[in-house]
Amino acid sequence: MWLQGRVERMIAALDGRSMVVSNCRHFDGAPGSFHEIRLRAKDSTHHLRNILGIVIGYRLHWGCAMAVRRSLLAQALPFPHYMDESHDQWLATVGNINRSIVYMDEDTILHRLHGENLTPHGIRSASKILRARVAFLRNVYIAVRRFRQTRKA
Numbered sequence: 001m002w003l004q005g006r007v008e009r010m011i012a013a014l015d016g017r018s019m020v021v022s023n024c025r026h027f028d029g030a031p032g033s034f035h036e037i038r039l040r041a042k043d044s045t046h047h048l049r050n051i052l053g054i055v056i057g058y059r060l061h062w063g064c065a066m067a068v069r070r071s072l073l074a075q076a077l078p079f080p081h082y083m084d085e086s087h088d089q090w091l092a093t094v095g096n097i098n099r100s101i102v103y104m105d106e107d108t109i110l111h112r113l114h115g116e117n118l119t120p121h122g123i124r125s126a127s128k129i130l131r132a133r134v135a136f137l138r139n140v141y142i143a144v145r146r147f148r149q150t151r152k153a
Helices: 007-015 047-056 069-077 087-097 126-152
Strands: 019-027 065-070 103-111
Touching: 007 019, 007 065, 007 087, 007 103, 019 087, 047 087, 047 126, 065 087, 069 087, 069 126, 087 103, 087 126
Parallel strands: 019 103
Antiparallel strands: 019 065
């Protein structure tokens, strides 16, 4: 559920950037879960640290809490063919590679966690985590390659 003023606050936060990501207030999930990790505005310019956080898994980006400019989509689309999850992390990787992302401290959305969400409720198996990390590293490589190609054009 969108919180009042969401669109206006996100547009204002863009301020010439290609992407803005806010936080979500989660409900119906287990208290103390990893879903409570928050993005911080002061980390907006720490692009390498943000990418590392995506790869390791401690810097979560929720697609429902994002706004992107069409110009970013030119580099982000098509999604890499091997991706079957974490499309929001891919977009955040592209935004950080471009050094054109801004984080908002505040919540702009209420995000309900329930049994039908694709988001897992708990820790995944070690093999799934490893596969995801390898895919995230591959995403970084592809995002850098696409970034360089767009700069040459």
